[in-house]
Amino acid sequence: MTAEHVAIIMDGNGRWAKKRLLPRSAGHRAGFRRMLSLCEHAFERGVRCLTLYALSEENLSRPKEEVEALFSLFREFFPTQAPKLKERGIKLRVIGGLALLPEDIRAMIPPSEELTAGGTRGTLYLALAYSGRGEIVSAANRAVKEGKEVTRETFSSFLSVPPVDLLIRTGGELRLSDFLLYESAYAELYFTKKFFPDFTNGDFDKALKEFSLRDRRFGRI
Ligand code: IPE
Numbered sequence: 001m002t003a004e005h006v007a008i009i010m011d012g013n014g015r016w017a018k019k020r021l022l023p024r025s026a027g028h029r030a031g032f033r034r035m036l037s038l039c040e041h042a043f044e045r046g047v048r049c050l051t052l053y054a055l056s057e058e059n060l061s062r063p064k065e066e067v068e069a070l071f072s073l074f075r076e077f078f079p080t081q082a083p084k085l086k087e088r089g090i091k092l093r094v095i096g097g098l099a100l101l102p103e104d105i106r107a108m109i110p111p112s113e114e115l116t117a118g119g120t121r122g123t124l125y126l127a128l129a130y131s132g133r134g135e136i137v138s139a140a141n142r143a144v145k146e147g148k149e150v151t152r153e154t155f156s157s158f159l160s161v162p163p164v165d166l167l168i169r170t171g172g173e174l175r176l177s178d179f180l181l182y183e184s185a186y187a188e189l190y191f192t193k194k195f196f197p198d199f200t201n202g203d204f205d206k207a208l209k210e211f212s213l214r215d216r217r218f219g220r221i
């Protein structure tokens with residue numbers, strides 16, 4: 001069984017930098033480089049949806065200097081990566097509390113999504129200023145506005161991503177940190193102590209291999 005939807009909590013950039021006596025921003029830069037390569041690799045491995053937790057809503061409360069360093073990486077991401085994703089047939093969707101992002105970054109999102117909209121090979125969901133609880137609440141509000149009583153099946157259509165098969169967290173913490181709470185209901189969880197900049201394509205393959213050996217019972221026997 002292959003994982004169609006893999007979601008990654010890309011954690012440990014700061015500690016990776018600290019270990020090398022580098023500023024935290026250097027850890028984010030290293031994580032960014034790793035993310036670009038890993039993203040290419042995942043779709044080559046047949047993953048259809050890849051959701052990357054790049055920034056949580058709570059992360060916006062970190063010191064201004066660090067938040068700005070992260071913003072600079074997103075400023076670089078859209079213009080350089082959208083054409084590459086298009087070339088590779090990958091659709092880009094950005095999810096999260098986008099209203100919390102600086103105006104210039106927000107403005108980069110629709111053109112990047114439009115450029116890649118025709119991609120049929122897979123979808124990359126980039127979670128920015130994201131909160132799982134926020135996503136559920138805003139989905140519920142949209143359903144209410146439409147006057148719809150939702151079921152579990154129809155509620156999913158108000159959410160931003162499909163159900164997660166495999167959820168990977170790097171950096172050693174054993175928690176979800178408000179990521180894809182509804183969509184991960186039956187996700188297989190995979191935790192590794194490796195800091196994200198050290199999480200290689202081979203490590204990703206190892207996680208896929210372990211997923212393929214898991215017995216997903218969905219409550220049955
Ligand atoms: C993950 O790395 C990236 C973001 C949360 C933006 P961290 O910055 O959380 O790194 P650690 O957990 O402090 O090592």
Ligand code: IPE
Pocket residue numbers: 009010011012053054055056059173175177
């Ligand atoms: C989760 O990591 C968010 C991202 C990786 C983008 P955090 O570093 O923010 O999570 P906590 O604070 O350890 O729970």
Ligand code: MG
Pocket residue numbers: 011012013171
């Ligand atoms: Mg962290």
